[in-house]
Amino acid sequence: MVSNPNSSRTYATPEKIANALQYPVVFLIILTRVASSKFMDSCNLSYNPPWFLQNGIAMTIYAHRWANRDWEKTINYPEPNYKATIFSGAEGVPIFGLFAIPKNAHSTIVATYGITGDLETEWFLKILGRKAYAQGYAIILFDWRAHGRTADLSPTLTSDGLYEGEDFVQIAAQAKSMGCPGKFWFAGFSLGGQLALWGVKAAQELIRDNQGLNLEADDIAGATVICPSLDSNRSLSYLVNHPVGKYLEKAIARNLKTLAWRIHDAHPGIFDAKVIERANSIWGFDHELVIERLGFPSVETYYEASSSLYLLPNLKKPVLMIYAADDPFFHPDIITDLQVACQKNPSIDLLLTKYGGHVGYVSSKKCQVQVKDPDSWWAWNRVLQWLENRR
Secondary structure, three states: OOOOOOOEEEOOOHHHHHHHHHOHHHHHHHOOOEEEOOOOOOOEOOOOOOHHHOOHHHHHHHHHHOHHHOHHHHOOOOOOOOEEEEEEOHHHOEEEEEEEOOOOOOEEEEEEOOOOOOOOOOHHHHHHHHHHHHOOEEEEEEOOOOOHHHHHHOOOOOOOOOOHHHHHHHHHHHHHHOOOOOOEEEEEEOHHHHHHHHHHHHHHHHHHOOOOOOOOOOOEEEEEEEOOOOOHHHHHHHHHHOOOHHHHHHHHHHHHHHHHHHHHHHOOOOOOHHHHHHOOOHHHHHHHHHHHHHOOOOHHHHHHHHOHHHHHHHOOOOEEEEEEOOOOOOOOOHHHHHHHHHHHOOOEEEEEEOOOOOOOOEOOHHHHHHHOOOOOEHHHHHHHHHHHOOO
16 A cells, blocks of 8 residues: 655744644644645545644644643553563663563564653553553563663664664564564664664574574564654755754754763763764764764765665565655655555555654544544554454
């Protein structure tokens, strides 16, 4: 299923967006009349948000500044009884994780979140954990490199998939020894979706090359990703030059700087404070702190090497990709390349929707009735439906 939107697109003033980022109560006044977008005829039509969220920016702000307040009231499943553990990732990097195994578990989901965050605050990931556990999946959620409690364990920085892909595989191998059943499905959203795609690539290569893992070829089943980052060079340039996107980028950059200071405090002497002070953008974070340690001459070459769009032709395990045409974080031109890549690879199922924003996908009451969903979390419901069809 491949799509495009002739959708209406709303553009708010930078001032309104900036205010909304700080004061989410006023986000409703952001909405303006929408203009038209390029891709519609091939859009998946099973998703529709409430009328006031039929705009990528509005949906994104709503999801991240409003829906996070009362998400627990929207689902009927309790939190799994998670146990904490420390996995050993690629090159022995310690990875903090939580796991829960229900009685008679039939398969396992290994999942993480996006560019910033931690397991304590990532409520969107917790929704997956609750819903999937209730359906018989063992659940592993982890703080990826340089995030959350993993950052307290190791000063190793992010690599946007280059090493995190193997982290997924190593976690699955160790989880199997802990009693988590195969099939293992990798999952993530935003940058975490990119990491999960790298996980599929790593699984194909490591198991093929018999790297001493406690895994059979069929143990890693595939991946499900929501709004994955696909082309960092194009999207970051688009974001920082967009009249609204530049404010979203600044908010992320502040969180990245907080992440760097956390590592600085947990591991004295690793980072020069002056270097962290200079990291005032996403590009600046990678330029000042990341690329030299990974051996890249520039941020652009690093992004080229780590972007997951170029992995798609070579993925041989089933992948579900949910992607919104009105996602304000990503360059719209990526959609055409994404469609072409997915059409050429029968292993990838693409759900491209007209609306959804960036990791939003809150559905309207009418939509919930039409697709027989128990709640408003359309994307996770599609993920679990797709997985159920592959059991």
